[in-house]
């Protein structure tokens with residue numbers, strides 16, 4: 396049986412640049428890990444493609460998935476549901492491939508409970524002023540929603556200590572390199588190849 400893949404979770408406050416950094420990681424290509432496309436009830440934005448950016452569904456469809464235990468985790472975020480379909484993750488990890496999730500903080504903490512051996516990376520803004528100016532600059536939210544997101548962000552930043560790594564998103568390319576370095580290093584950790592060592596030591600004892 397293939398060694399089970401590694402789960403990589405990128406999280407952090409809204410507006411810090413998770414989406415931007417994740418897109419840059421996958422646009423660069425050459426990755427030996429795959430992206431788990433989330434499910435959401437929010438409306439697609441200009442240019443977003445169903446099944447690529449998100450699986451866009453109705454509230455009723457999302458609630459059916461929850462009732463059928465189809466979600467690894469989900470969260471209600473600014474009046475919409477966002478969640479990770481469980482089936483794709485389990486299949487992909489079982490095949491031995493590493494899976495990359497980009498999710499908000501509540502969801503990341505639910506995943507951590509269920510899959511504690513994953514690698515948990517928290518993306519931080521250089522400071523709060525920069526965070527607000529990114530949210531305003533993105534221009535996708537009203538000032539009301541931005542204030543709501545900033546309020547949430549302050550509670551979320553306090554969650555940083557529950558992660559394995561904190562990566563500052565000062566410049567997108569630097570953040571991408573730091574995340575890729577972490578993934579490479581995590582693959583080499585002895586604990587992750589332990590089953591092979593255990594097998595080898597068993598063989599040597601015979």
Ligand SMILES: Nc1nc2c(ncn2[C@@H]2O[C@H](COP(=O)(O)OP(=O)(O)O)[C@@H](O)[C@H]2O)c(=O)[nH]1
Pocket residue numbers: 408409410413414433434437468469470472477478479497498499500501502503
């Ligand atoms: N818990 C959870 N959060 C998600 C998931 N997919 C996306 N998110 C997060 O939901 C939040 C809102 O996403 P979105 O509406 O695309 O806006 P944006 O990422 O702030 O541009 C972001 O913090 C995403 O990281 C998911 O499957 N589960």
Ligand SMILES: Nc1ncnc2c1ncn2[C@@H]1O[C@H](COP(=O)(O)OP(=O)(O)O)[C@@H](O)[C@H]1O
Pocket residue numbers: 407408409410411412413414415416529530532533534564565566567
């Ligand atoms: N390193 C960065 N420097 C400057 N602006 C950034 C950086 N990373 C992201 N942004 C901008 O900040 C805004 C929020 O980024 P986004 O990826 O939507 O955040 P999130 O997915 O965490 O909510 C976007 O307008 C994006 O272009």
